[in-house]
Amino acid sequence: MSVLVFGLYFPRHRRRDLVVAFLGVNVGVLAVAGSLSSSSVGAGLGLGLFGVLSIIRLRSTELDQHEVAYYFSALALGILGPLSGGPIWLSPALMALILLVMYLGDHPRLFRSYRRQVMVLDNAVIDHVALVAQLERILGARVHAATVERVDLVNETTVVEVRYSYAAGSRRSAALAEAGR
Structure with missing residues (x-):
């Protein structure tokens, strides 16, 4: 994902606002898919997440790309919190990964000029x-x-x-x- 965002996308298109959106959505999907793969809840919950994101994007006031990434990250954190199945450390680790990627991807010093x-x-x-x-x-x-x-x-x-x-x-x-x- 780093190669896609920092090696291909940003050098070509220079849209700083989409950097955090791509990173947030990618890590959110990774975390939820990884957690659901070891859970008994199934893929229906994961598909519901994408439905909720579509509703937020289409039915609300226009959001900036980084705001969509924060919404998606908040949804992913909400789904990861109560999931059980798999190692006990998996859900907190994936939540920490989402927070770290959002912190770094939306940092004011990243592409600040x-x-x-x-x-x-x-x-x-x-x-x-x-x-x-x-x-x-x-x-x-x-x-x-x-x-x-x-x-x-x-x-x-x-x-x-x-x-x-x-x-x-x-x-x-x-x-x-x-x-x-």
Whole structure:
């Protein structure tokens, strides 16, 4: 999972918010599946967990990706708590694993200089290279990805989702490091 998240996904897509979501869901599924495999409760409980997660995601207000990971982790902890079967240490160890992964995956110092933002520019920008240059100038940061969501030629606006990071040693990067302490 570390190779998938830190070796493939993040270097390509730079979405810090999904790092904790992938880690939380993965370790939650691992813990519940591992615990249910040695339990007499069966797979029905595990499938019910996914149903509850779908209801939370679809029926509630829009949640950020890291919030979904916390919900899933909370559900997994709730299922693991009362399960018996297998070694007595298994359930507490899996619960500790979930908490450790969530702590590390959502730590403020992990990828602290990376940001994601939706911006509305006061001009219509069609050229991608010019758009990236303008965003880098406005943000004072290196743009990793810029996805245009809407260009309005009548009102001269561009709505863009931008993923960016501040260079090490910059004033903003130093401010972020100080805020993360």
